Amino acid sequence: MNNKKIPEATISRLFVYLREVTELDKVNIRTISSSDLGERTNLSDAQVRKDLGYFGQFGVSGSGYAVGELKQSLEKILGKDKTWNVAMVGVGHLGSALLTYSGFSRHGLEIVAAFDTDIRKIGKTFENVVIKPIDDLSKIVAGKNISLSILSVPAREAQDVADILIEAGVKCILNFAPVSLNVPEHVKVKDMDLSRELETLAYFVAGKTNGKNK
Amino acid sequence: MNNKKIPEATISRLFVYLREVTELDKVNIRTISSSDLGERTNLSDAQVRKDLGYFGQFGVSGSGYAVGELKQSLEKILGKDKTWNVAMVGVGHLGSALLTYSGFSRHGLEIVAAFDTDIRKIGKTFENVVIKPIDDLSKIVAGKNISLSILSVPAREAQDVADILIEAGVKCILNFAPVSLNVPEHVKVKDMDLSRELETLAYFVAGKTNGKNK
DNA sequence: CGAAGTTCGTGAAATATATCACAGTCCAAA
DNA sequence: TTTGGACTGTGATATATTTCACGAACTTCG
Ligand SMILES: NC(=O)c1ccc[n+]([C@@H]2O[C@H](COP(=O)([O-])OP(=O)(O)OC[C@H]3O[C@@H](n4cnc5c(N)ncnc54)[C@H](O)[C@@H]3O)[C@@H](O)[C@H]2O)c1
Ligand SMILES: NC(=O)c1ccc[n+]([C@@H]2O[C@H](COP(=O)([O-])OP(=O)(O)OC[C@H]3O[C@@H](n4cnc5c(N)ncnc54)[C@H](O)[C@@H]3O)[C@@H](O)[C@H]2O)c1
Numbered sequence: 001m002n003n004k005k006i007p008e009a010t011i012s013r014l015f016v017y018l019r020e021v022t023e024l025d026k027v028n029i030r031t032i033s034s035s036d037l038g039e040r041t042n043l044s045d046a047q048v049r050k051d052l053g054y055f056g057q058f059g060v061s062g063s064g065y066a067v068g069e070l071k072q073s074l075e076k077i078l079g080k081d082k083t084w085n086v087a088m089v090g091v092g093h094l095g096s097a098l099l100t101y102s103g104f105s106r107h108g109l110e111i112v113a114a115f116d117t118d119i120r121k122i123g124k125t126f127e128n129v130v131i132k133p134i135d136d137l138s139k140i141v142a143g144k145n146i147s148l149s150i151l152s153v154p155a156r157e158a159q160d161v162a163d164i165l166i167e168a169g170v171k172c173i174l175n176f177a178p179v180s181l182n183v184p185e186h187v188k189v190k191d192m193d194l195s196r197e198l199e200t201l202a203y204f205v206a207g208k209t210n211g212k213n214k
Numbered sequence: 215m216n217n218k219k220i221p222e223a224t225i226s227r228l229f230v231y232l233r234e235v236t237e238l239d240k241v242n243i244r245t246i247s248s249s250d251l252g253e254r255t256n257l258s259d260a261q262v263r264k265d266l267g268y269f270g271q272f273g274v275s276g277s278g279y280a281v282g283e284l285k286q287s288l289e290k291i292l293g294k295d296k297t298w299n300v301a302m303v304g305v306g307h308l309g310s311a312l313l314t315y316s317g318f319s320r321h322g323l324e325i326v327a328a329f330d331t332d333i334r335k336i337g338k339t340f341e342n343v344v345i346k347p348i349d350d351l352s353k354i355v356a357g358k359n360i361s362l363s364i365l366s367v368p369a370r371e372a373q374d375v376a377d378i379l380i381e382a383g384v385k386c387i388l389n390f391a392p393v394s395l396n397v398p399e400h401v402k403v404k405d406m407d408l409s410r411e412l413e414t415l416a417y418f419v420a421g422k423t424n425g426k427n428k
Numbered sequence: 429c430g431a432a433g434t435t436c437g438t439g440a441a442a443t444a445t446a447t448c449a450c451a452g453t454c455c456a457a458a
Numbered sequence: 459t460t461t462g463g464a465c466t467g468t469g470a471t472a473t474a475t476t477t478c479a480c481g482a483a484c485t486t487c488g
Contacts (some may be wrong), residue, residue, distance in 0.1 A: 007445065010285065011417050015410045017395060022275075033465065041394045045465095046447055053467060060453035061466045084416050086397045098408070107409040109416075141293040148416055174408065178317070182229060188418060190411050194312070194388065195321040197404050200226045201386035202298050202323075202362055204402060212234035221475065247435060260477055267437060275436045276484035403444090 010051045011078075015107045016041050017048065018074040033064035082109060084145045087170065088114040089133050089161050090153030091121055094176060098150060099126040109148070113140050134164065142166035152176045162189075224265045225292075229394060230255050231262065238281045249279035259361040294322060299360040301384065303375050304329040304367030305335055305345050308390055310393075315341040323362070327354050348378065355382035366390045 022041050024032055034052075035045035052058055052065075055077050059065045075081070088099055089109050098104075099114055115134045116122060124131050132140060140146075149170045153161050158177035165173060166187050173189045175181055178196065181189050234254050238246055243420045248266075249259035266272055268280075269291050273279045275334050289295070302313055312318075313328055329348045330336060338345050346354060354360075363384045367375050372391035379387060389395055392410065394402050 006445090008414065008418070009445075012410060015407075015413055019392065020394070035465085042396070044447070046449095047445095049466065050446075057467070059466050060451075060454065060457085062464050064465065078417060079412070079420050082420070084412070093311040093314055097307040100307055103409055104412070107413055109353075109409060109412050126484080147419060148412055150412075171277065171419040172412075173416065175414055180234070182256070188415050190415055192406065192408070192411070193315055194406070195323060196226060196229045196320070197406065198298070198300065198323055198364075198388055199229055199292070200222065201322055201388065201402050201404055203225050203292065204222070204348045205361060205385040206293050206296070209325065213290055223475075225485085260476070260479095261475095263436065264438080264476075271437070273436050274484065275482070276434050325448085381433065388463090 004034070006054045010054060013041070013043065013047070014050050014074055015080055016043075017051070018071065018078060018080075021065075021067050021074065025071055031064050032067055034059070035063070044191070065172045083108045083110055084148050084185075085110055085112045085144050086148045086150060087112070087137070087141055087165070088129075088152070089134070089147045089165065090148045090151065090157075091116045091117070091126070092152065092154075095150070095152040096126060098152065099129060102127075111150070112144050113137075113146065137164055138168040141165070141170060147171040148174070150174045150176070155179045203211055220268045220289060224268060227255070227257065227265050228288055228292055230257075230296075231265070232285065232292060233290065234278075235281050239248055239285055243279055245278050246281055246284075248273070249306045251279070278400060289326075297322045297324055299326045299364050300362045300364060301326070301351070301355055301379070302343075302364045302366070303330070303348070303351070303379065304365065304371075305330045305340070306366065306368075309364075309366040316341075325326050325364070326358050327360065333379070343393045348375070350381040352380055355379070355384060361385040362388070364390070364416065369393045389421045 007046045016103060017037060020037060021032065033045070034048040038048045040043045041213070049059070058070050058073050063205045086104070086109050088095055091099060091114050093095055095114070099111060104111060111129055114126065114129045114131045115137050116131050117134050121131050122133050135178050147170055149172065151158060151161060151173050153164070158175065158179045159181060162173060162183060166183060171187055173181065173183070173187065175189050176192050178193050220411055231251060234251060235246065235373055249359065250417050251287050252262045253258045259352040263273070265386070269287070272284050298324050300318070305313060305328050309328070313325060318325060328340065328343045328345045329351050330345050331348050332362065335345050336347050361380050361384055365372060365375060365379070365387050369391045372389065372393045373395060376387060376395045376397060380397060385400065386404070387397070388404050390406050390408060392407050397403055
């Protein structure tokens, strides 16, 4: 039916559609058109239809998409019946906020292991996760079959830790350290460089607005 | 010389190049080729040259880019001589980690105001920033000429707070709440949806790897 | 100095992604 | 049942972004 390559952006948007139809479902809205769904997600109606179109035909001409069905279909497509184990490395300011965040598990993401080098932190427990020394990483990641990781160590440590994670078999890294990580082909990194994102936003409103000369 | 529209992705990468040449400069490397710079940033040599090409000619055929000059040029292009005031709304787990992060100010981003609704938090100080009630937002944002903001309130509150921010004159929102914000044309939102990013990563390694059925 | 070897800058080509636009389908109402 | 209106699904088109590829500029070295 459709064997074209699916853009990564499409997958990412599918999660947004799912979030939206989940909300609609809660308030007993039964049907939604691509244009309404687009409006709610700040996307065009065509974008919505095209994204869904990669995976089949979910809509009904004349009335739109059945919310319940679309929700189920998206959950199926996106593998929402699965749970992902996640390893967290670097339980500092940011790491501990993430570690205590309950939102992940609602999305099937379970932080099942956390690592740090600071002996004052090792052994402490956050949300049922005991912080382990980094030297235990390899064994634990393999043992718990972990393929996702969150990296929130200082920039200077990030590459070393990434290497350890990859060596241990991790396949994805959500990287908060402001460095470009060097990783093999089969490993996916998503950089979450907050400063950079803010600065990029600022760039596009500069001139119109009010950055101050130092 | 060049009046084509510059891709946002290019701007974002420029910050990466700048980070890299800053490091090179520190260790007294004087010259770097586009292919070396690309290697360090996980980009192609052509990409590097094209990105820089939007802003002029910085390179020297046969030897590459002079690190010091490139650094200065990038700083100029990216407005690194400016400082941006940032407002932070929602000083919870995530917000307080961000508030205490020293990395922002190293990039010319100063969190100069923080807001919350929780009376137990109002009045407390983090890194010289006193947490204020949300009702003071409008006045303070206008008074301090703030155009950037970080939104880390619960999802259900996010749209309301965004409206307040926009009404107060903020032009950019770095949004950590997992909701699609509705904003006017002239306001830029960057979603930082951590769960979604992790799930999207997971999607692309699924099959090859080990999500567990619930 | 001249030749060999690098590397840039940049149009042109290739890819990737988003939008358009409309035939075809379905619904609802009379 | 028929008609009008509301929508989808999807090729075709447009736009955006990246990669290619090569002439020209520059460096180095014998
Ligand atoms: N805190 C923020 O709000 C924020 C914002 C943007 C980016 N970041 C980035 O996120 C990363 C973490 O920031 P943070 O503020 O949480 O820093 P932090 O110093 O509070 O925490 C870092 C943690 O990593 C641990 N660590 C250091 N080396 C390690 C290693 N080799 N293996 C395992 N653990 C190690 C430290 O013991 C510490 O607990 C940094 O790269 C920072 O630039 C943080
Ligand atoms: N904590 C994390 O690691 C994490 C990870 C991913 C996403 N997020 C998202 O970031 C947001 C914040 O998460 P958190 O864990 O820090 O939550 P939190 O509950 O710890 O903090 C939220 C803060 O916002 C304040 N608040 C609530 N309503 C407000 C309003 N109308 N105006 C001003 N302040 C208000 C609360 O008093 C609280 O201090 C949420 O949307 C969450 O989904 C958090």
